[in-house]
Amino acid sequence: MTALSLAFTKDLFASVMLTGIYSLLSAGFFVLMDAVDVAFTEAAVGAGISTILMLTTLTMTGRFENRKLHHPKIALSVVIVTGIMLVMGTVDMPAFGSPSAPAQTHVAPYYIQQSAQDIDIPNIVTSVLASYRGFDTFGEVVVVFTAVIGVLALLEFARVERADSEKPVPMLQHKILRIVSKILIPPIMLFALYVQFHGEYSPGGGFQAGVIFASSIILYAMLFGIEQTRKAVSVPVVKVLSALGVLIYGSVGIASMLNGGTYLNYSVLAENDVTGQHIGIIVIELGVGITVATAMILIFLTFARRIGKTEEETA
Amino acid sequence: MSFFIDGLSWALLIIGGFICFSGAIGIHRFPEFFSRMHAASVTDTLGSGLILIGLMLQTGGEVIVLVKLILILLFILITSPTASHALAKAALHGGLRPMQGSHKNDKEDVLNKFGRQNTSDDEQ
Amino acid sequence: MKKKTNLRYIISLIVVLSLIWIGNSGFFNGLLLSLGAVSVAFVVFMAFRLNILDEESQPLQVSRRIIVYWLWLLKALVESNLSVIKRIWKGPKSLDPVVARLPMSQETDMGKTIYANSITLTPGTTTLDIEGDTMIVYALSYDAIEYLQGGDMDRRVKRLEE
Amino acid sequence: MFLAAIIAILVAMALALVRAFIGPTLYDRILAVNMFGTKTVLFIAILGYLMGRPDFLDVALVYALINFIAIIGVLRFFEYKKADPEEEVK
Structure with a gap:
């Protein structure tokens, strides 16, 4: 229902706000369906980061809109075609939650039953994602990494080089915001790390942790300005780290190969199968977390800086 | 004793729920943005406070749960006024004016210096 | 990094971070525990x-008295909540909003923030x-402004600073 | 009894949602979203009890964090974007 009214709201800004609500709502549903991990991701990504990134994009595109020609018909037809395809796709899908659905009959019972004895980790989702589906998750991390490279290639290198004359940051004068954020940023970071390392026991994991960590940096950047943030977190280091995250993941796989197992089979990492799985999962989650956090930070900083530049140019 | 605590916690939960509901009614009954903000802050402070305290009484000795609830409550109590203050300030700068009642101070219009100073189109 | 980090x-x-970690984990x-230690170190x-x-992110000078203040604030909170809830159910006619400029006696930004919040x-x-030493307050009714002008809350926050 | 509180919160969420849709000003919408976020935190916390899953509280905590940051972000970027005058003056 939210999605429907989303489509009809003309005001772009309002629709961004409604997207926020939409993801909050869907997160509520996920919690209801007991898919806590999904809800976690939805909460962190949908409600927070994507809203901010969309707004950032909005401010960017808002500037260009006047000059650009619009092709609403083409866009509309693309949307309609995609929509029809999606609907056709869902027709084939089994009824929601039906026990005869393929996902429920084949893999799910196996994962749930085996997870306890193979890996000995309370949170099934983590064990499934990081262990049984290690390849898939690795693929996702690579996708995130590639996205960052894409964004950087598009924005960073096309940027007009000029002296960094930053405008005064409006929010720094905002006493209350400044102080409250200063108090809150360290606990948020710590909480991100807590989510990171407790992925095995409670909902969450590398991905969510990365997003939360990035959002604390984004909060800082919003208050103290983009340039200062770029200096403080030192962008080159962040770039290296984001590659490092992928590397960590990959090298765990190689390490397990060296120890005589197959790629990403962590059981061989230690003498005991279960310990091996534990080590493997912790390290891999770390890789995911680092990549996601740095990816978000980089994307945000690059986008936001771009806005600053275009503001100067049009002014 | 546990009966007493249970009762207290139920009462807190129900009162908290009622207060949240009242706040939600308030954002519809109040006439304009600035007064609606007060209605919203009702649910943010006392409503969530009572509900969370009600939940705290139900933890049954699980310290971790208790700590997390306290963290949530603290967090809400710190961020909620900050967010509403930022929102109010932004609204003022955006050109919104609060409605004023019978005690409007005509001698000193404290709000006239607000407005869209940094924008070019100020036709209001 | 001009300021010397104390x-x-x-x-x-x-200490704060370790408590949060232990309390959550x-x-x-x-x-x-060692991961926690690493995390705390990293966050620091x-x-x-x-x-x-x-002193703004770690308000040490405030921390001791704040408990008494919170208890007092809690009472004020309940009272004002009740009055607003009454107004909600009475409808918009019960509103008599007013904007006023109030002085604030706090010296530090921290104190001002606590007061304003x-x-x-x-x-x-x-x-x-907030503008310098004054703040602009919007209230639903004139009583609330009168109460603030009485300066009770102002004084209490001021005491936190010492 | 948890159920009663949950129902109250759900109703409040629905009302906030309505406010977010009808506006009329941008700030009303932001306010409604903020309120909706707080309600969601409470909702998840109670749901955790109802379903006997205290680890839901982690999600609630993340919600509270993200909600705050999102609101600040919205306000921050709103300052960059010139407001749509039509929507505002109403």
């Missing part, structure tokens, strides 16, 4: 890099802006 603030941050095996390092380790926290009054 050791006190680092220690206080470490609930696992006391060696692995998770980041806070240092971001240059947010100062306390005002916003109690429903019925909202801080619209």
Whole structure:
């Protein structure tokens, strides 16, 4: 229902706000369906980061809109075609939650039953994602990494080089915001790390942790300005780290190969199968977390800086 | 004793729920943005406070749960006024004016210096 | 990094963060505790890099009296909540909103923030802006403004600063 | 009894949602979203009890964090973007 009214709201800004609500709502549903991990991701990504990134994009595109020609018909037809395809796709899908659905009959019972004895980790989702589906998750991390490279290639290198004359940051004068954020940023970071390392026991994991960590940096950047943030977190280091995250993941796989197992089979990492799985999962989650956090930070900083530049140019 | 605590916690939960509901009614009954903000802050402070305290009484000795609830409550109590203050300030700068009642101070219009100073189109 | 980072603030941050970690985690095996230690160290390092380790992020001077203040604030909170809830059910006619400029006697930004946030926290009054030593408050009724002009809350926050 | 509180919160969420849709000003919408976020935090916390899953509280905590940051972000970027005058003056 939210999605429907989303489509009809003309005001772009309002629709961004409604997207926020939409993801909050869907997160509520996920919690209801007991898919806590999904809800976690939805909460962190949908409600927070994507809203901010969309707004950032909005401010960017808002500037260009006047000059650009619009092709609403083409866009509309693309949307309609995609929509029809999606609907056709869902027709084939089994009824929601039906026990005869393929996902429920084949893999799910196996994962749930085996997870306890193979890996000995309370949170099934983590064990499934990081262990049984290690390849898939690795693929996702690579996708995130590639996205960052894409964004950087598009924005960073096309940027007009000029002296960094930053405008005064409006929010720094905002006493209350400044102080409250200063108090809150360290606990948020710590909480991100807590989510990171407790992925095995409670909902969450590398991905969510990365997003939360990035959002604390984004909060800082919003208050103290983009340039200062770029200096403080030192962008080159962040770039290296984001590659490092992928590397960590990959090298765990190689390490397990060296120890005589197959790629990403962590059981061989230690003498005991279960310990091996534990080590493997912790390290891999770390890789995911680092990549996601740095990816978000980089994307945000690059986008936001771009806005600053275009503001100067049009002014 | 546990009966007493249970009762207290139920009462807190129900009162908290009622207060949240009242706040939600308030954002519809109040006439304009600035007064609606007060209605919203009702649910943010006392409503969530009572509900969370009600939940705290139900933890049954699980310290971790208790700590997390306290963290949530603290967090809400710190961020909620900050967010509403930022929102109010932004609204003022955006050109919104609060409605004023019978005690409007005509001698000193404290709000006239607000407005869209940094924008070019100020036709209001 | 002009400001010299005081050791006190680092220690206080470490204590706060460790408490949060232990309170959240609930696992006391060696692995998770050491991971916690690493995390705390990393966050302190980041806070240092971001240059947010100062008297504003770790309000040490305030911490001791704040409990008494909170208890007092709690009472004020309940009262003002009740009055606003009454107004909600009575309908918009019961509103008599007013904007006023109030003096604030706090010297530090921290004190001003506490004062302003306390005002916003109690429903019925909202801080619209802070300008130097005055703030602009929007209230649902004139009583609330009169109450604030009485200066009770102002004095209590001022006491926190010492 | 948890159920009663949950129902109250759900109703409040629905009302906030309505406010977010009808506006009329941008700030009303932001306010409604903020309120909706707080309600969601409470909702998840109670749901955790109802379903006997205290680890839901982690999600609630993340919600509270993200909600705050999102609101600040919205306000921050709103300052960059010139407001749509039509929507505002109403």
